[in-house]
Amino acid sequence: MNALQERYSQEIERVLAKYPAEQKRSAVMPLLYIAQRETGYVTREQLDQVGEIIGISSTDVASIVGFYTLYHDAPGGKYRLQVCNDLPCALRGADQFLDKLCERLDVEQGGTTADGLVTVEAVMCLAACHRAPMLQVQSRTEISYHEDQTVDKAMQLVDSWRKANGNGR
Amino acid sequence: MADNELILLRHRQIQNLDQLPIYRQNKGFESFKRAVTSMKPEEVTEVVKASGLRGRGGAGFPTGQKWSFIDPKNWPHYVVANADESEPGTFKDREIMESNPFQFLEGVMLCAYAIGANVAYIYLRGEFWQLAAELDKHIEYLEREGLLGDKLFGGKYGLRIYTHLGAGAYICGEETALLESLEGKLGQPRLRPPFPPSFGLYGKPTVVNNVETLASVPLIVERGAQWFRGFGTEKSSGTKVFSLCGNVEKPGNYELPLGTTFRELIFEHGGGIPGGRKVKAIMPAGASSSLIVADDKALDTPMDYENVPNVGAQLGSASIIVIDDSVSMDWLINKTVRFFKHESCGKCTPCREGTYWMHHLTDRIHQSQATWEDVILLQDVANGIKGRCLCALGDFATEAVTSGIQRFRSDFETKTQAAPIQVETRVSS
Numbered sequence: 001m002n003a004l005q006e007r008y009s010q011e012i013e014r015v016l017a018k019y020p021a022e023q024k025r026s027a028v029m030p031l032l033y034i035a036q037r038e039t040g041y042v043t044r045e046q047l048d049q050v051g052e053i054i055g056i057s058s059t060d061v062a063s064i065v066g067f068y069t070l071y072h073d074a075p076g077g078k079y080r081l082q083v084c085n086d087l088p089c090a091l092r093g094a095d096q097f098l099d100k101l102c103e104r105l106d107v108e109q110g111g112t113t114a115d116g117l118v119t120v121e122a123v124m125c126l127a128a129c130h131r132a133p134m135l136q137v138q139s140r141t142e143i144s145y146h147e148d149q150t151v152d153k154a155m156q157l158v159d160s161w162r163k164a165n166g167n168g169r
Numbered sequence: 170m171a172d173n174e175l176i177l178l179r180h181r182q183i184q185n186l187d188q189l190p191i192y193r194q195n196k197g198f199e200s201f202k203r204a205v206t207s208m209k210p211e212e213v214t215e216v217v218k219a220s221g222l223r224g225r226g227g228a229g230f231p232t233g234q235k236w237s238f239i240d241p242k243n244w245p246h247y248v249v250a251n252a253d254e255s256e257p258g259t260f261k262d263r264e265i266m267e268s269n270p271f272q273f274l275e276g277v278m279l280c281a282y283a284i285g286a287n288v289a290y291i292y293l294r295g296e297f298w299q300l301a302a303e304l305d306k307h308i309e310y311l312e313r314e315g316l317l318g319d320k321l322f323g324g325k326y327g328l329r330i331y332t333h334l335g336a337g338a339y340i341c342g343e344e345t346a347l348l349e350s351l352e353g354k355l356g357q358p359r360l361r362p363p364f365p366p367s368f369g370l371y372g373k374p375t376v377v378n379n380v381e382t383l384a385s386v387p388l389i390v391e392r393g394a395q396w397f398r399g400f401g402t403e404k405s406s407g408t409k410v411f412s413l414c415g416n417v418e419k420p421g422n423y424e425l426p427l428g429t430t431f432r433e434l435i436f437e438h439g440g441g442i443p444g445g446r447k448v449k450a451i452m453p454a455g456a457s458s459s460l461i462v463a464d465d466k467a468l469d470t471p472m473d474y475e476n477v478p479n480v481g482a483q484l485g486s487a488s489i490i491v492i493d494d495s496v497s498m499d500w501l502i503n504k505t506v507r508f509f510k511h512e513s514c515g516k517c518t519p520c521r522e523g524t525y526w527m528h529h530l531t532d533r534i535h536q537s538q539a540t541w542e543d544v545i546l547l548q549d550v551a552n553g554i555k556g557r558c559l560c561a562l563g564d565f566a567t568e569a570v571t572s573g574i575q576r577f578r579s580d581f582e583t584k585t586q587a588a589p590i591q592v593e594t595r596v597s598s
Contacts (some may be wrong), residue, residue: 018290018331023371025353029336054353067355067514069337070295086257087456087504088414088490124339124511125257125456126296129412129488130420136296143298 004049008034012053024054028064032071040080040140041072069123070138077112077119079161080138081154085122088129097133098122100151105158117165118158176400176408177384178424180268189310192271198316200390201278206322211237213283217386219394221406226251226342226379227454227486229405229474232386238366239284240374247375248281248289249351249365250383253335253342255294257508258455258488261410261422262380266293266300269384270307274330276383278317279390281328284376288329292347295336304332339512343560344377346514357516358560379486381410401427405473409487413439416446416493428476432468435491446493450577453477454485456505457565459572460498481572498573498580503531509566520563523554527570534584541585548574 005012011034012027019026031053035046042050042065047058065071072080083101085094098109102120105113112119128134131147135154146157180186183195192198204213218233239246250273254262265273281289293301308330311317319327338356340346345359348370369375385407389397398406405427411434414420418440425434431451435441442448451467452458459482461467467480477484492501510524530547533539551567558564574581 018333020371023352026333026351028353029334029350032336033334056353063355064353067338068295068335071336086508087501088258090504091415091490091492091496092420123337124508125255125259127254127260127263127294129258129260129414129490130422132414143296145296145299 002049002052004031004035004046005053016053025056027054028056028061029068032061032065036071037140039075040078041075070143078117078139078165079158080119080121081135081158082121082123082126082138083133083135084124084126084128086125088125089132089134092132094133097149097151097154101154104151104155115162117161175424176388177265177272177381177410178269178422179272186272187268187270189271189307189314196391197271197387198275200387201275201282201316202322204279204282204390205324205326210283210285213279213390216390216394217283220389220397221394221404222382222385222389222397223405223474224379225381225385225409225486227256227457229484232378232382235366235378236280236283236376238364239376240367243367243374244285245288245373246284246286247370247373248277248284248286249344249347249370249375249377250277250289250291250380251342251344251347251377252291252293252297252380253339253347254297254380255339255342255512256455256457256486256488257505258414258452258490259412259486260414261412261486261488263297263300264422265380265384265410266297266304270304272387273380273384274304274307274311276386277330278328279386280376280378280383281330282326284374286376287327288331290351290370291330291332292341292351293332293334294341295334298334301332301334308332338514339508340514340560340562343562346560347377348375355514357514358562360559402471402473402475404475405484409472411472412486412488413491414488415452415491416442416448416496417491418443425472427473428471430469430471431463431489434472434489435468439491442491442493444493446495448491449494449496450492450498450501451482452490452492452569453482453487455488455490456508457561457568458482458485458490459568460492460501460576461572462576463492481576482568497584498577499531499535499584502570502573503528503535505569506531506566509562513562513566517558517560517563519554519557520566523550523563524566526550527554527566531570534581537584539585541582544574544581544585 015030031050047061051058051061083098133149134147137144185191214236222232223229335341341350341356346356350356365375401407409427411423423438448463450460506527510528513520513524515521551570554563555567
């Protein structure tokens with residue numbers, strides 16, 4: 001039993017039970033979400049651990065991490081603030097929203113704030129086109145939607161994280 | 170039909186429909202119980218066939234017919250609900266699953282019974298993380314209530330439903346890519362045929378249906394095929410949820426009979442165009458759509474499967490993006506091409522490389538650094554993609570480009586006239 005299994009044994013059993021016994025590979029995506037909870041990205045060791053549980057190579061697991069955008073292979077901010085600036089959102093000002101937000105946070109798109117708390121990313125359509133500008137927050141444990149945003153509203157969100165993380169500047 | 174009777178967005182007319190007791194008070198799960206206890210599976214398929222229901226995910230394939238294609242000699246069978254909703258401009262399935270979840274689940278259950286499946290998966294895009302957690306709770310509740318599980322209603326039939334989260338890949342909305350992803354592989358489309366009803370999940374016969382399609386089924390079984398045909402047109406029966414967005418006063422989901430005109434949706438329901446602007450173009454099928462010139466003929470076109478092609482587009486998933494006259498199409502196609510470049514799965518060369526080159530060219534054109542030759546080259550690249558890929562993503566990437574250049578030529582002329590003469594210098598390193 002590897003470290004991931006030991007730590008999340010019950011949850012992993014529940015995930016595996018969803019799929020036919022001979023189709024364990026189907027569990028790779030849910031297992032990667034579990035792995036990513038630890039540090040916010042999938043480590044080399046975890047590639048091995050996930051592969052071991054479902055009987056595929058680490059390389060195969062890595063290809064899944066690389067293919068899907070919600071898995072990360074490198075550390076980022078504790079909160080990934082992901083703004084949609086696809087066509088429908090852009091028609092409602094998402095590009096300007098994203099630019100101003102980056103300015104206020106003093107980061108480039110894709111960059112992380114100096115305190116390591118927030119990574120700002122432009123992402124593809126999130127199925128919330130009628131409530132643009134909008135953003136999604138991916139933390140280690142969950143994903144949440146924040147719609148009908150203004151830069152001030154988004155900054156309040158960031159401030160609440162800063163306070164919660166003991167940095168109330 | 171009663172005016173503004175809602176089928177899919179009934180939660181707007183019935184409070185707390187997302188709670189099981191309320192859903193059951195409104196005849197919820199009676200169709201499923203009746204099917205399992207007193208109907209043969211093929212009778213359910215026949216009702217759906219007779220209703221004329223067509224797939225709401227985009228392709229518009231007749232639903233009952235799809236179910237009847239399931240291979241009876243190869244077992245087990247699976248149902249997979251496509252809840253990967255990722256087309257820019259589409260946000261209807263999300264509302265159905267959030268606010269009318271039991272009707273959707275009952276649709277999954279009726280489909281499963283009709284094709285003899287004992288397991289169904291709901292494949293949700295990874296961003297619908299919270300929604301999947303809610304659905305898991307609803308599914309557990311249904312198990313406790315004896316509506317899901319083994320030996321339902323004292324008979325032989327049993328059914329389990331599981332959710333499965335994707336992780337951010339538009340291509341997984343394509344049904345064979347979705348199945349690959351559900352099998353734990355890269356979300357890349359398969360060569361078809363064989364189609365999923367003969368070779369689907371784990372190589373077994375599988376029906377893959379969109380959320381909205383499945384959510385239409387319970388009331389069809391409850392009230393009959395003829396009742397459903399009372400909405401919409403001869404070839405496009407029923408109501409449809411139109412996701413309206415872009416440059417419009419009141420963006421949102423509007424459930425209307427198929428065959429409603431663009432004008433009624435945009436101006437009566439959507440409140441028209443903000444800031445005294447005029448509507449310049451419409452994309453009726455999200456970012457995958459051709460650009461329709463929004464003249465009177467287009468605005469008076471009924472939104473159904475048979476009429477939208479007359480103005481040079483497809484109804485698709487009916488995600489109506491409204492574009493006002495402040496928008497230049499060189500900017501617009503730069504946006505759509507960027508999307509498809511990002512979302513190309515990389516399997517087919519024309520799509521993988523073509524979207525990359527189209528993005529380069531649209532960047533240059535948009536930044537006024539291109540000549541008319543570049544516009545011609547862009548069209549060439551688009552022609553080189555179209556019809557040369559395993560799935561429709563490549564084709565989709567070219568729709569706005571080709572129709573944009575053809576139908577809004579002056580936008581591109583303006584951009585390229587302003588182009589400075591570029592002297593290319595190459596510095597060897």
